[in-house]
Amino acid sequence: MTPEQIVEAASAVFAQTGARPVDPAYVLASDIPLELSGEAVRARLCVFTDHRGNEMVMRPDLTLPVAGMEAERLASGRNGPEAYTYAARAFRLPASPDDPMEFTQVGFERFGRESSPDEDADAFALVQAAVAACGIDNWRMVMGDLSVFPAFVDALGLHGVTASLLKRAFRQEGGVAELLAGAPSAPEVDLAHQLSASAPEAAALAFLDALRERSIPMIGTRSVTEIIEGLKAKAAAADAGGVPEDARKVLGALAGVNCSAPETAEALSGIARAHGLRGLDSVIERVTRRVEAIIDAVPRVAEAGRFRSGFGRRFTYYDGFVFETYAGGLGERQPIATGGRYDGLIAGLSGGRARASGIGGVVRPDRVIRARESVA
Ligand SMILES: N[C@@H](Cc1c[nH]c[nH+]1)C(=O)O
Numbered sequence: 001m002t003p004e005q006i007v008e009a010a011s012a013v014f015a016q017t018g019a020r021p022v023d024p025a026y027v028l029a030s031d032i033p034l035e036l037s038g039e040a041v042r043a044r045l046c047v048f049t050d051h052r053g054n055e056m057v058m059r060p061d062l063t064l065p066v067a068g069m070e071a072e073r074l075a076s077g078r079n080g081p082e083a084y085t086y087a088a089r090a091f092r093l094p095a096s097p098d099d100p101m102e103f104t105q106v107g108f109e110r111f112g113r114e115s116s117p118d119e120d121a122d123a124f125a126l127v128q129a130a131v132a133a134c135g136i137d138n139w140r141m142v143m144g145d146l147s148v149f150p151a152f153v154d155a156l157g158l159h160g161v162t163a164s165l166l167k168r169a170f171r172q173e174g175g176v177a178e179l180l181a182g183a184p185s186a187p188e189v190d191l192a193h194q195l196s197a198s199a200p201e202a203a204a205l206a207f208l209d210a211l212r213e214r215s216i217p218m219i220g221t222r223s224v225t226e227i228i229e230g231l232k233a234k235a236a237a238a239d240a241g242g243v244p245e246d247a248r249k250v251l252g253a254l255a256g257v258n259c260s261a262p263e264t265a266e267a268l269s270g271i272a273r274a275h276g277l278r279g280l281d282s283v284i285e286r287v288t289r290r291v292e293a294i295i296d297a298v299p300r301v302a303e304a305g306r307f308r309s310g311f312g313r314r315f316t317y318y319d320g321f322v323f324e325t326y327a328g329g330l331g332e333r334q335p336i337a338t339g340g341r342y343d344g345l346i347a348g349l350s351g352g353r354a355r356a357s358g359i360g361g362v363v364r365p366d367r368v369i370r371a372r373e374s375v376a
Pocket residue numbers: 060061062063064107108109314338339340341359360361362
């Protein structure tokens with residue numbers, strides 16, 4: 001198949017559902033993509049400064065601008081479910097030397113439908129139908145659910161500051177492991193206390209001074225404000241007694257969940273049972289029902305699908321089901337299809353003026369071609 005035929009084949013699958021074709025704004029103000037991209041994507045945003053000195057980005061995906069459009073539509077008083085489809089360009093600095101900076105995503109976004117395991121399965125099955133239409137049948141997939149970790153943290157009954165620190169750490173790659181590995185050092189806690197006592201600007205200056213004094217360079221993609229917030233949260237949790245030993249065991253076990261799709265229910269409920277945790281039935285039931293619905297719709301998932309609890313941080317807008325599909329010789333940094341649920345995004349983008357569930361997924365035709373070539 002030629003690249004055009006692949007785009008056409010995938011587009012036809014999404015168009016058949018009656019979704020409306022769109023091609024929203026290419027250029028976005030940087031604040032929203034910066035805030036809603038996980039660390040891995042954030043480091044890859046194509047950022048530039050416009051003629052007025054505003055920091056802008058080329059859209060790193062289509063979900064953000066499409067959800068922005070939908071948030072405006074809903075906030076202006078229109079309502080009811082809506083679905084969009086696109087075959088459009090997105091821009092990210094390459095994840096590996098053979099990845100392009102500009103690429104097409106063929107996908108869909110659905111808003112305002114019921115947020116249920118069956119809808120999750122339906123959205124996943126639609127993406128896989130597009131993958132199949134592109135001539136790929138020997139794929140594997142990984143799924144996760146971003147609501148599982150916070151639910152386990154809540155079930156542990158920890159102090160509020162400790163619980164929010166853990167939920168926040170979960171959003172960063174390796175964050176929980178780092179947190180569980182050790183309490184913050186005394187100088188870190190002292191610095192956090194000192195920063196807590198200052199107004200935000202003064203705190204930022206004091207923080208940069210502290211780095212300079214210790215000759216520590218600013219690296220990575222987190223902003224000074226975020227680093228300060230993180231430090232303060234760590235110190236507050238340490239002041240509240242830190243993460244107790246039994247909670248460490250539970251979270252360690254949860255972080256280790258990496259099982260075949262049919263084993264998911266047992267993996268999660270086994271941890272809850274072993275540690276006498278209550279209040280997890282509804283989240284575990286939802287995950288279980290979803291896996292069943294997915295296997296009903298796409299039977300290959302029973303052997304080619306895995307569930308990983310720590311999975312899915314490319315974008316911080318995801319808050320439920322997430323998945324990636326891989327094929328051929330391409331590794332996990334180069335999925336051929338991705339998607340997930342983001343029920344809080346419309347409320348976030350509209351400042352609470354509108355609310356709607358959201359779910360969607362995309363196929364990457366350039367990677368489909370490479371996956372096909374790598375097995376040919
Ligand atoms: N925008 C996501 C895929 C997606 C679409 N809708 C939901 N998720 C990505 O680029 O990885």
